[in-house]
Amino acid sequence: MRKQKFGNGGPDVSVIGQGTWYIDRGDRKSAVAALRRGLDLGMNHIDTAEMYGDAEPVVAEAIAGRRDEVFLVSKVLPSNASRRGTITACERSLARLKTDRLDCYLLHWRGSYPLQETVAAFDELVAAGKIRSWGVSNFDTDDLNELLAVAGKGKIACNQVLYHLQERAIEHAVIPWCEQHGVAVVAYSPFGHNEFPSTRSKAGEALQAIADAHGASPRQVALAFLSRRPSVLAIPKAGTPEHAADNAAAGQLVLSEGDIAALDKAFPRGPKPRGLPML
Ligand code: NAP
Numbered sequence: 492m493r494k495q496k497f498g499n500g501g502p503d504v505s506v507i508g509q510g511t512w513y514i515d516r517g518d519r520k521s522a523v524a525a526l527r528r529g530l531d532l533g534m535n536h537i538d539t540a541e542m543y544g545d546a547e548p549v550v551a552e553a554i555a556g557r558r559d560e561v562f563l564v565s566k567v568l569p570s571n572a573s574r575r576g577t578i579t580a581c582e583r584s585l586a587r588l589k590t591d592r593l594d595c596y597l598l599h600w601r602g603s604y605p606l607q608e609t610v611a612a613f614d615e616l617v618a619a620g621k622i623r624s625w626g627v628s629n630f631d632t633d634d635l636n637e638l639l640a641v642a643g644k645g646k647i648a649c650n651q652v653l654y655h656l657q658e659r660a661i662e663h664a665v666i667p668w669c670e671q672h673g674v675a676v677v678a679y680s681p682f683g684h685n686e687f688p689s690t691r692s693k694a695g696e697a698l699q700a701i702a703d704a705h706g707a708s709p710r711q712v713a714l715a716f717l718s719r720r721p722s723v724l725a726i727p728k729a730g731t732p733e734h735a736a737d738n739a740a741a742g743q744l745v746l747s748e749g750d751i752a753a754l755d756k757a758f759p760r761g762p763k764p765r766g767l768p769m770l
Contacts, residue, residue, distance in 0.1 A: 492533030499673030508536025510728035526553035532739035569602020577612030654678035
């Protein structure tokens with residue numbers, strides 16, 4: 492599994508990680524086994540959130556006895572992101588995850604609490620050793636500029652944003668901004684949530700052809716494409732050990748310039764939308 496620095500001066504984190512949204516809705520044994528298999532195969536980045544129902548307890552079960560192997564990320568809901576609310580939300584997540592610290596804690600999306608409040612709470616959590624770093628999610632460049640002015644240089648570890656073959660909006664401005672400021676870009680819903688390109692579509696056929704040429708699966712090609720720049724990591728969600736293993740293998744797949752050009756043509760980036768797309 493390829494690893495990359497998580498933002499400026501962060502630790503090495505697997506380029507392909509593990510999402511957990513809806514992981515509590517399927518078979519729990521299979522979900523726990525999937526996350527463990529993922530860890531066995533080097534996918535040490537596990538992403539969860541207080542919003543994801545019972546996902547945090549599922550993660551707790553999966554990482555029991557293996558906490559030190561994991562780069563563990565959770566998120567505070569905007570409705571909880573006041574100075575005090577952020578601290579208590581983090582403490583609840585730590586309890587549900589049965590751990591004493593998060594490696595990164597994110598503001599899930601921008602809400603109505605001033606960024607100053609949330610950043611002050613993040614700083615307090617860092618000082619208390621409850622989180623190692625913090626970042627944001629679903630932030631466009633204007634939000635990022637405001638955040639940078641509040642927090643100062645070198646503080647924002649990551650921006651977690653929607654990115655998949657059919658939704659490449661972040662390539663216009665968000666990725667360049669993050670690269671300029673040493674902020675890791677974490678691609679969420681890298682398979683389009685439930686919208687992975689069908690092989691019956693023309694674009695899906697092109698994807699399949701590249702996969703066949705590499706002896707890989709189309710999803711592995713998609714993950715390799717999304718993480719082709721050193722600043723970008725992806726966090727697919729898998730509910731079975733087989734899917735986790737399939738995704739982990741993408742960490743070894745390197746696409747040629749020709750493959751990238753073919754994918755660029757099959758799944759065009761499109762014009763820059765007004766707002767940042769999000770799920
Ligand atoms: P996703 O990862 O794009 O797709 C998940 C779907 O792909 C599931 O149906 C899963 O099925 C299937 N799948 C996974 N690996 C597969 C494989 N190798 N072969 C066939 N099918 C496979 O969707 P997502 O869960 O929306 O996004 C990933 C993670 O990003 C989330 O879990 C969450 O942690 C994060 N996220 C963050 C935000 C945010 O606002 N910050 C928003 C959305 C998502 P099985 O479950 O059956 O394996």
